[in-house]
Amino acid sequence: MNDLVILHLQRNVKMTTPKDEIKGTGVENIGSNLTYLYPEELNIPNQYKTQITYLKGENIFKQGAFAPYVIFVVKGLIKVYLQTGYDKQINISLAKTGDFLAFSSIFGENIHTYSAQAVKNSIICMIEKERLKEVLLQNPQFALEITSKNYRNERHLFEVIKNISYKQMRGKLASTLFYLSQEEFLKEDVFRLLTRQDIADFASISTESAIKFLKEFEKEKIVKLSGKNVTILDQDKLLTISRNG
Numbered sequence: 001m002n003d004l005v006i007l008h009l010q011r012n013v014k015m016t017t018p019k020d021e022i023k024g025t026g027v028e029n030i031g032s033n034l035t036y037l038y039p040e041e042l043n044i045p046n047q048y049k050t051q052i053t054y055l056k057g058e059n060i061f062k063q064g065a066f067a068p069y070v071i072f073v074v075k076g077l078i079k080v081y082l083q084t085g086y087d088k089q090i091n092i093s094l095a096k097t098g099d100f101l102a103f104s105s106i107f108g109e110n111i112h113t114y115s116a117q118a119v120k121n122s123i124i125c126m127i128e129k130e131r132l133k134e135v136l137l138q139n140p141q142f143a144l145e146i147t148s149k150n151y152r153n154e155r156h157l158f159e160v161i162k163n164i165s166y167k168q169m170r171g172k173l174a175s176t177l178f179y180l181s182q183e184e185f186l187k188e189d190v191f192r193l194l195t196r197q198d199i200a201d202f203a204s205i206s207t208e209s210a211i212k213f214l215k216e217f218e219k220e221k222i223v224k225l226s227g228k229n230v231t232i233l234d235q236d237k238l239l240t241i242s243r244n245g
Helices: 003-012 030-037 103-107 129-138 140-166 169-180 196-203 207-219 235-244
Strands: 049-054 059-061 069-075 077-085 088-096 115-118 122-128 223-226 229-232
Touching: 069 103, 069 129, 077 122, 088 140, 088 196, 103 129, 122 129, 129 140, 140 169, 169 196, 169 207, 169 229, 169 235, 196 207, 207 223
Parallel strands: none
Antiparallel strands: 049 122, 059 115, 069 122, 077 088, 077 115, 223 229
16 A cells, blocks of 8 residues: 555544554554464565554545455444445444455456445454465465355345345344344354344334334243343244245
């Protein structure tokens, strides 16, 4: 990444990362983080990457903007969404620690096809895409792991399309709750981080409908509501509603 880009980033994004946020995570610096997650030979020199802290609610990149680098989530939780209108969006997924964003830029996709926003204070690493491409070519095991992750993401996207196209609102909301109640997200206390609007946007329904059906699920003892938090009480029943649509 050239000096001009880094200077621009320093002017527009908070660059400081509190030490107590990083200490003990095994990611005291970018190089050690990539080594921690992948084989030792994948360490990428510092001149090809830069670390940035985004605060909760800050946009990391915008749909339609240029994609000059690949994003690696060092620590945090990132909301991935499509802007479908002036004030409308569909939440696609949550990217967690260890995930990549804008990965398609390696293969010539120079425009971001979706937007990304920090759901909580997050640390990301911007990696020069040509350098990461070299790493993929030199490390087949790493490339295979990335391919596997992309396959799982693709399956999730098919599920999102099916939810939007075929399911009734109860089924859409059930599918969303089932997705968000994965262990990896519950560890992040995800429901306390999301608004009812966020949940509605994951289900592609209105906020009013999301609130209505959440209350119905509570009456049916499928979930328990406590402020912003949603606790799944009957996962089997929730999965049945999701499957039946």
